[in-house]
Amino acid sequence: MGDIMDALRIDTDGSVVALSWPEEYAERRETVRTAVGGSADAAIYHRRAHLHVHGNGQAENLPMNLATWVLASHWRGVEIPYGFHGPAVVTGPQLTGLDETLAGEVLAMCAAVADVRAEWVTRLPVGESQARAELLAAARHAVAPPA
Helix, strand or coil: CCCEECEEEECCCCCEEEECCCCCHHHHHHHHHHHHCCCEEEEEEECCEEEEEECCCCCCCCCECHHHHHHHHHHHCCCCCCCCECCEEEECHHHCCEEHHHHHHHHHHHHHHHHHHHHCCCCCCCCHHHHHHHHHHHHHHHHCCCC
16 A cells, blocks of 8 residues: 555546645544535545545536546446536545555546546547446556556
């Protein structure tokens, strides 16, 4: 396992921002709440990470966060049948820092999603299921061990 780093915020455009991580647990909770823009629900899709998402993002018409969906689907090993709306935060378990290896995986998958989305500007996917498959394949490729 790598070194410990701070938390990462995944914005709806797929960009990733490192968050300064306070020492106190209550301050960490507030940092997550501020980063997602409201009440935050924690979900576990990986044993070494918690994914914090806006608790009411869809009802508030926040944009879909494709990078977060890809990350959760990849970690779970299945295509998640629901979306995530608004910014998300990835931390270690129980609001601890995120280990460097996992942070690298988050960054690689988000970059892969951004690349696919950039391609879609000039080449639309055939349909929604093909779009999902393309995103998931790009993420798998981004974190695949070197041959």
